[in-house]
Amino acid sequence: MPRYLVHFAQFHEDFRLAELEALAQLENIPLKYEPDAYSNDNPFLLVELPSNEDARRLVQRAILVKEICEYWGSGDSYDSLFAHLKTTPERWDDFKTCSFKFLVKAFGGTRTIKEQIKIINTFSFLAFEGPIDLKNPDEVFIVYEDYGNDPILQKALTNPNEIHFGRLIAYSNRDVVQTYNLKKREYLGNTSMDAELSLVMANQALARPGTITYDPFVGTGSFLLTCAHFGAFTMGSDIDGRQIRGARGETDGIKTNIKQYGLDKLILDTLVFDISRNPWRQNNSGGTSTRGGPWFDAIVTDPPYGVRAGAKRLGRKTGLNPELSFVEVEGTVNHLRSDYYPPTVPYEMSEVLTDLLEFAARHLVVGGRLVYWLPTVVDEYSSDDVPLHPCLELKANSEQNFGSWSRRLITMEKSRDWENLTGATIAAAQVSDETAKSTPPVQLGHYNFREKYFSKFDSNSGSSTPNEAVIPAEPTS
Structure with a gap:
């Protein structure tokens, strides 16, 4: 198959390959590359694809790719690159008379305009006869200089470590990040996910026209917007409807953003209920039927982990009168009052x-994806901390590191129908009733994350009270 050079953005490096593979699956494109050739420290990856059209489709909605080029050659110097290019002179003939321009891009280094022009002139042996057109050329050729990702070594380098050359096939969709930039959004909350990662999650979820995507912890609805951008029908729910509605009703809340982006026809609804006691209808076997069963194509969410937004579920604290909600107040049963707010109890992260995972196993269609954030303590994390379920296959695990703690974007795909299987493998799982009596349950890294988060930074600050000056802001969700 033809070879192509993928030029990634040097940002969110641990997410790039997972997004590229998700897009290949979405477009049903066979993607081949050498796994050892990929590095988070380098933005270039050589891949094999069936055709130029497949290359265009692969990156047309990518967020963490800059562009993809038809690969012509590489070298550790310009002389070795030119020698490589001269082995395939038949490739040049198709572009002899077209208009063209050259670009010089340096990773880990810089080139002045004069230096770029000098480099471009060294490619005169290609003997292109067409006119140079800097604004709207028929073809664009790109020279990539790679100086590496080590700042200390970069200062000592006068020449790049490696040089790549290719013909531009397509740019990616990175510009859409600015469309959904939080600074331009009319309604925000303290848990609104930044646009770039929201769009990456939509790609990981394979959001596309004709599918339904659901966020069970919808908050201010960031994922509804980005999944709908790619054509999916979206809907969400939350135990607290105040974030959904906003403070000013029709002039605030999620509806404001839906109107701002013109997504009325794709965002179906937002609902208020406790996901642990959800009302979604389902038949007893968990299979598809006309009365219920799996119907979500993707679940995309950021579960609350109690730092900025506390996780809650319906319930009463031990010792309180269980009939308290049915007391009449001014002649109206309490729970029927318009200002009634149901009582809640803390919802521990491992329970969330x-x-x-159990909800996803029951309600996703086979082949549907669950994409969610998992908070972890860096020093305590191991691969066993990722919750598993027999119906769900782990597809990607990408880390965003914040120093002492990190969050991981977990992507899972439903591989089999739910058949009354037991819940996820988590901290409180017991190997057997008999063993559990004498063996404490294993507690994974995300167990009691909120307490670990604050105690970690309390100890660093030398104070028993959380110090906002030394606690990095939790990334928004």
Whole structure:
């Protein structure tokens, strides 16, 4: 198959390959590359694809790719690159008379305009006869200089470590990040996910026209917007409807953003309920039927982990009167009052994830994806910390590191129908009733994350009270 050079953005490096593979699956494109050739420290990856059209489709909605080129050659110097190019002179003939321009891009280094022009002139042996057109050329040729990702070594380098050359096939969709930039959004909350990662998650979820995507912890609805951008029908729910509605009703809340982006026809609805006691209808076997069963194509969410937004579920604290909600106040039963707010109890992170994976196993269609954030303590994390479920296959695990803690974007795909299987493998799982009596349950890295988060930074600051000056802001969700 023909070879192509993918030029990634040097940002969110741990997410790039997972997004590229998701897009290949979405477009049903066979993608081949050498796994050892990829590095987070380098933005270039050589891949094999069936055709130029497949290359265009692969990156047409990519967020963490800059462009993809038809690969012509590489070398550790310009002389070796030219020698490589001269082995395939038949490739040049198709572009003899077309208009063209050259670009010089340097990773880990810089080139002045004069230096770029000098480099471009060294490619005169290609003997292109067409006119140079800097604004709207028929073809664009790109020279990539790679100086490496080590700042200390970069200062000592006068020449690049490697040089790549290719013909531009297509740019990616990175410009859409500015469309959904939080600074331009009319309605925000303290848990609104930044646009770039929201769009990456939509790609990981394979959001596309004709599918339904659901966010069970919808908050201010960032994922509804980005999944709908790619054509999916979206809907969400939350135990607290105040974030959904906003403070000013029709002039605030999620509806404001839906109107701002013109997504009325794709965002179906937002609902208020406790996901652990959800009302979604389902037949007893968990299979598809006209009365219920799996119908979500993707679940995209950021579960609350109690730093900025506390995780809650319906319930009463031990010792309170269980009939308290039915007391009449001014002649109206309490729970029927317009200002009634149901009582809640804390929802521990490991319990949230248990319920989330079980919900996904029951309500996703086979082949549907669950994409969610998992908070972890860096020093305590191991691969065993990722919750598992027998119906769900782990597809990607990408880390965004914040120093002492990180969050991981977990992508899972439903591989089999739910058949009354037990819940996720998590901290509180017991190997057997008999063993559990004498063996404490294993507690994974995300167990009691909120307490670990604050105690970690308390100890660093030498104070028993959380110090906002030394606690990095939790990334928004």
